[in-house]
């Protein structure tokens with residue numbers, strides 16, 4: 001419908017015309033109405049929460065039961081098509097599968113960035129000692145104390161003066177300072193060279209200790225120790241098991257491992 005509201009919300013050519021030629025007081029009134037309507041908007045996810053379970057204490061148990069999902073902007077493209085997976089508190093679980101099969105979408109749903117289409121999901125003061133403890137866990141403390149001003153060293157906006165591996169380890173420390181029960185790792189080492197990857201992976205393995213961890217990885221060597229590996233394809237879980245069980249199955253995971261070994265030996 002061609003209303004002024006829609007024109008403003010949808011950003012049509014009419015908006016430009018309206019804002020170019022309407023008197024300032026009228027423009028201000030429309031703009032403030034629009035701002036108020038944005039402030040008062042209740043996200044769908046909150047409406048849903050009123051009926052759903054509100055989680056008071058997070059124990060680190062994740063369960064997807066027949067979860068279907070499509071992105072709001074792409075109604076006719078199903079991304080998840082009946083996902084069933086369970087991660088028990090403290091387990092380290094990996095998601096693997098071809099590009100675009102829906103791995104990051106699963107993490108987005110756990111973080112409640114989107115509402116599922118069908119199915120269901122379950123519902124300080126920081127001291128210097130706390131800071132140093134998490135930096136030790138993240139394998140970055142030694143590096144920081146070696147800097148000219150230790151923890152007070154200026155590292156530039158967004159850590160521009162740090163290497164990729166150092167930034168990753170600081171990101172791990174930032175995650176750990178809140179003592180989370182769940183760690184969600186989406187390709188946490190993918191942008192690193194193999195030396196930095198080893199250091200960051202060591203930090204991640206230490207951080208995962210005693211926490212429920214869901215890791216997405218293309219480099220399969222990093223998740224072979226996972227308690228369960230879910231192998232996804234076309235928005236579905238096709239295989240699940242330990243590294244050894246999946247190798248014995250000789251299915252998709254086995255093929256992925258073979259391909260990766262072949263790729264590495266061709267480097």
Ligand SMILES: Nc1ncnc2c1ncn2[C@@H]1O[C@H](COP(=O)(O)OP(=O)(O)OP(=O)(O)O)[C@@H](O)[C@H]1O
Nearest residue numbers: 071073074079097098099100101102103104105106
């Ligand atoms: N914000 C979005 N809006 C619409 N479609 C999206 C959005 N994000 C992802 N998609 C689509 O959803 C599908 C699954 O994407 P997702 O990022 O979950 O895949 P992935 O398995 O993590 O891929 P990769 O291994 O390449 O990171 C893809 O087809 C993608 O194009």
